[in-house]
Amino acid sequence: MSQYQELKQACYAANMQLPQLGLVLFTFGNASVVDREKGVFAIKPSGVPYATLRPEDIVIMSLGGKIVEGDKRPSSDTKTHAVLFNHWDHIGGIVHTHSTYATAWAQAQLDIPLLGTTHADHLTADIPCAPPMSDAMIAGDYEHQTGWQILNEFQRRGLSPREAEMVLLSNHAPFTWGSTVEKAVYNSAVLEEIARMAYLSSTLRPGVPRLKDALIQKHYDRKHGANSYYGQS
């Protein structure tokens, strides 16, 4: 039996949640899980529909980008996942989808403004939309450069990937991450819901003001602050 059996199963389960949550159609999207002790990550194979995906189809990659185990080609977005795993060593899983509302904001090249407490429960920043990639980045090692576009945008904004566990890529779609792949999947679903709410609010009332600072801090802190009191202790 493969020493990566559990890792493959975790990756398979995370990928299968994406269609169940209505976040992907057909072969769109991919989830990955890292095992830092072994120096590998598991990722969905390229172009395999969720309906026929099996745990043994999951591909094991080294963090250096080589196939370690698997007879399928890995997701075409594998290099983007590798760049993020290699630079943000606290993350355990990554999810990429083309979920409709989040992708609509990405295609409009807009940050998702913080308009309500649902958003503030998860992060105090607007959800960043990284700018369109340059022609040189696109012509180069595209998926590798896509990872760098995300890293550079967080750097430019002084934004922590521990607080903001989600990003939009202009003209493309979202990526989310988390300490575990389950958290990354959760973040993908939360992002889609926030994107839908923000779209509806800004359509009902163009120019709707951002949530006021006192409410942003209140909602974030009651869930994530030093004296958080949301949920059961």
Ligand SMILES: [Zn+2]
């Ligand atoms: Zn994509």
